[in-house]
């Protein structure tokens with residue numbers, strides 16, 4: 001069992017929606033050097049799926065849900081860290097020597113880290129560790145153009161991890177890297193596909209790199225899950241909404257694939273993120289699907305169902321798109337087969 005450090009580093013894994021945070025987290029947790037890591041996952045929206053997609057469930061992993069870590073669930077973050085500390089001290093959970101928080105894709109890293117320093121209990125046990133920011137080489141430039149959150153996540157990073165360079169091509173990746181270096185000259189920029197990348201190094205000592213970003217960013221906070229406020233106090237123009245569709249019948253894969261592709265082709269600039277765990281007609285194991293703006297990623301068969309619940313859950317994060325319209329188009333496409341997964345009714349629920 002590892003010794004309890006005097007101050008446990010709390011590392012923050014951030015990056016815009018769908019930029020590859022959970023994918024990188026999975027890779028990090030698979031590294032034996034990072035086995036003694038406690039993980040807090042924060043999701044924007046009512047149905048958290050990331051803790052299922054990580055496919056590691058143990059007592060050192062917690063879900064912070066129903067809000068954004070930089071604002072509405074900040075108290076939950078404090079409680080979760082205090083709880084981890086208390087259970088570790090009493091030997092109720094395996095000792096951990098670092099914490100990794102995966103934030104929502106919309107979170108501002110600054111309030112998250114300052115929460116730890118400001119809390120009278122936490123500051124005796126924890127210290128801010130590294131900020132690791134994933135930046136998607138396909139959508140990254142566009143996100144930096146439009147979303148202030150994306151700029152802040154990049155500006156405060158100790159590590160800027162370029163993802164999806166395999167899809168974007170060398171030219172786009174180089175242009176993005178150049179822009180990121182201008183935005184944050186102190187960060188180390190690395191390609192997630194670089195053979196030399198040691199994921200354990202991402203959570204190494206942060207003393208040499210931390211500071212500049214934290215000092216230059218102030219006054220930004222996320223008011224609630226729908227409206228974001230800029231450093232100057234003006235309302236952010238983006239109208240982010242998150243909602244989930246839950247389906248009680250097995251899904252017709254072909255119809256669903258056509259529907260999702262058409263949706264993202266047409267509205268990809270406003271459907272910032274789609275992710276789901278689906279019960280597909282004729283399949284025993286669940287299928288994880290991911291859409292990020294105009295991009296539909298390759299679906300993946302999961303190892304098994306994460307719980308007794310066999311229904312499909314699809315989470316959407318949209319910017320200025322009416323959830324009712326999206327739901328109507330989903331229904332019109334008849335993506336639901338006649339095979340029930342969980343009782344006869346109802347077919348579909350929308351939480352918000």
Ligand SMILES: Nc1nc2c(ncn2[C@@H]2O[C@H](COP(=O)(O)OP(=O)(O)OP(=O)(O)O)[C@@H](O)[C@H]2O)c(=O)[nH]1
Nearest residue numbers: 016017018019020021022023105163164165290297
């Ligand atoms: N081809 C490719 N796909 C990637 C890469 N990184 C992530 N993906 C895919 O991108 C999709 C989204 O990845 P996630 O890791 O879930 O992204 P995320 O940032 O955790 O998403 P949110 O938590 O919803 O913001 C998934 O289908 C991943 O398999 C990459 O480097 N290359």
